Amino acid sequence: MVxxxxxAHRKWLDDEFRRLAxxxxxxxxxxxxxxxxxxDGTRDESRPVELxxxxxxxxxxxxxxxxxxDxxxxxxxxxxxxxxxxLRDAEHGGWFSSIDVxxxxxxxxxxxHAFVILATSSAVAAGHPRAEALLREAITVHSEHxxxxxxxxxxxxxxxxxxxxEPYRGVNANMHTLEAYLAAADVLVDRSLLVRAMRIVTRVVDVLGRGNDWRLPEHFTATWEPLLDYNADARAHPFRPFGATIGHGLEWSRLTLQTERSLLLAxxxxxxWMSEAAGSLYARAVGDGxxxxxxxxxxYTVDWNGVPVVRERMHWVDAEAIGAAAVLFRRTGDERYERDYAAWWAYAREYLIDEQQGSWWHELDASNRPSHVVWEGKPDLYHAMQATLFPRLPLAPALAVSLATRHS
Structure with missing residues (x-):
C-alpha cells in the first residue's frame, strides 16, 4: 500500500496543516x-516586521x-x-527588508523579494484582486534590478x-527566485519566467552540484567565483552558513523535479539529466546529513568532505526531506523514497512537532532537545505547512494553483 x-495519512496531513495555520x-x-x-506562540514585539x-x-x-x-x-x-x-518603498521602488514604524x-x-513574488502569486491564485498588480510590480522590480x-x-x-x-552572489537567494518564478509563471502563464527558472536550475544543479560531488557551494564573488571558506568564523549563520547546507540539497532536489514538470506542462x-540529478542531490544530502x-x-551543515560542522537539527531540513522524498517517489515510483518519507515523518512526529505549545520546534540540538543556537522561536510556518501538501498534490503546477484547480 502506498x-x-x-x-488515514492524508487526513492526518490535513489536520496538521490546519493546526499549523x-x-x-x-x-x-x-x-x-x-x-x-x-x-509559546506569542509575538515577539521587540523584533521588527521582516519582509x-x-x-x-x-x-x-x-x-x-x-x-x-475560515x-x-x-x-x-x-x-x-x-x-x-x-513594506513597500514608494520612493525608490522595491520593498524594505524590515520595518518598525x-x-x-x-x-x-x-x-x-523572491517571497514578494511567491506571496502575490499565491494570492492571485486565491482570487485576491489587488494581488496581480503587486505581482507584476514585483516581477518588474526583480527584472530591472x-x-x-x-x-x-x-x-x-x-x-x-x-x-x-553587494559584491556577493548567493545560491540561497537564487533557489527562492527559482521557486518564485515557477509560481508566477503558473498564474501569469508566462513562459519567459520558466526559461529563467531553467537557467537557474541548470547552473546550480547541473554545473555547480554535479561539479562538486553534489555538495552545493553556496557563496560566491560578484563574478561567480566560489568562496568555499565563506563564514568559516560564523559557521551557524541562519542564512549564509559555512560549508554545504544539507537542507538546500534536499530543497534543490525537489525544485529540480518541479521545474522539470513545469517545463513539460508548458x-x-x-x-x-534532471531526474538523475535530483536523485543524486537527495542521496548526497541524506548520506552526509x-x-x-x-x-x-x-x-545543519557539513564541510566539503562531508564532515558535520553544525550539528543542530533544523525543522525546515526535515520538512524539505519530506517534500523531496514525496516528489522523488511520485516521479520515479522507487519504494526507497516511500520508506524514507515515512522515516522523515516519524522523526518529525517524535521530536519536532510541539503538541503542547503548537507548531514545530525550529531547532533541536544533537541530542534532539530544543535548542536556540541558530534560530529563536517559531517564526516560520512555510516549510512545515508545505511538507503537508507536497505528498497530496502534483509536482506542478505550483501549490496554490494546484489547490485552486483541485477546488474549482
Whole structure:
C-alpha cells in the first residue's frame, strides 16, 4: 500500500496543516504584515516586521484559504496591505527588508523579494484582486534590478536607492527566485519566467552540484567565483552558513523535479539529466546529513568532505526531506523514497512537532532537545505547512494553483 495515498495519512496531513495555520494567527502585527513568534506562540514585539516572514505568511495563508480554512482570506488581505503599504518603498521602488514604524533595514534583498513574488502569486491564485498588480510590480522590480540576463542568475542585494550593489552572489537567494518564478509563471502563464527558472536550475544543479560531488557551494564573488571558506568564523549563520547546507540539497532536489514538470506542462523541453540529478542531490544530502553523529535527525551543515560542522537539527531540513522524498517517489515510483518519507515523518512526529505549545520546534540540538543556537522561536510556518501538501498534490503546477484547480 502506498503510504502517501492512505486515507488515514492524508487526513492526518490535513489536520496538521490546519493546526499549523491556527498557530500562526497570533503573528498578525499591527505595524503591518506578520511578526516573529516565540516558542509559546506569542509575538515577539521587540523584533521588527521582516519582509520575508510577512511574505511567507501571506503565501501560507493563501494556501490555507484555498484549502477552505475560515478566516484565512482576511489574513492574506492583511499581508497584501503590508506589501502594498508600509513594506513597500514608494520612493525608490522595491520593498524594505524590515520595518518598525518606518524602515529598520532598508536594503533591497533578492531573497526577500523572491517571497514578494511567491506571496502575490499565491494570492492571485486565491482570487485576491489587488494581488496581480503587486505581482507584476514585483516581477518588474526583480527584472530591472536583480535578474542578471548574462549570468542567468539573480544578484544578491542593493542599497535602498539601488546605487550600490553587494559584491556577493548567493545560491540561497537564487533557489527562492527559482521557486518564485515557477509560481508566477503558473498564474501569469508566462513562459519567459520558466526559461529563467531553467537557467537557474541548470547552473546550480547541473554545473555547480554535479561539479562538486553534489555538495552545493553556496557563496560566491560578484563574478561567480566560489568562496568555499565563506563564514568559516560564523559557521551557524541562519542564512549564509559555512560549508554545504544539507537542507538546500534536499530543497534543490525537489525544485529540480518541479521545474522539470513545469517545463513539460508548458510544452517546453526538459533536459534528461534532471531526474538523475535530483536523485543524486537527495542521496548526497541524506548520506552526509542523516544520523551521522549517533542520533537521528539531519545535521545543519557539513564541510566539503562531508564532515558535520553544525550539528543542530533544523525543522525546515526535515520538512524539505519530506517534500523531496514525496516528489522523488511520485516521479520515479522507487519504494526507497516511500520508506524514507515515512522515516522523515516519524522523526518529525517524535521530536519536532510541539503538541503542547503548537507548531514545530525550529531547532533541536544533537541530542534532539530544543535548542536556540541558530534560530529563536517559531517564526516560520512555510516549510512545515508545505511538507503537508507536497505528498497530496502534483509536482506542478505550483501549490496554490494546484489547490485552486483541485477546488474549482
Amino acid at each position: 503510504l502517501m495515498d492512505e486515507t 491556527h498557530f500562526g494567527v497570533a503573528s498578525v502585527d499591527p505595524r503591518g504584515g506578520f511578526g516573529w513568534l516565540l516558542d 520575508w516572514i510577512s511574505c511567507r505568511m501571506t503565501h501560507v495563508y493563501a494556501l490555507a484559504e484555498l484549502a477552505g480554512i 478566516g484565512a482570506g482576511a489574513l492574506v488581505e492583511h499581508g497584501l496591505a503590508a506589501i502594498e503599504g508600509p 518606518g524602515p529598520v533595514n532598508d536594503r533591497k534583498e533578492a531573497y526577500a 536583480f535578474w542578471d540576463e548574462t549570468e542567468g542568475m539573480a544578484r544578491e542585494s542593493f542599497t535602498r536607492d539601488w546605487s550600490a550593489e 510544452g517546453l523541453a526538459a533536459p534528461e 542523516w544520523a551521522v553523529d549517533g542520533a537521528d535527525g539531519f545535521v
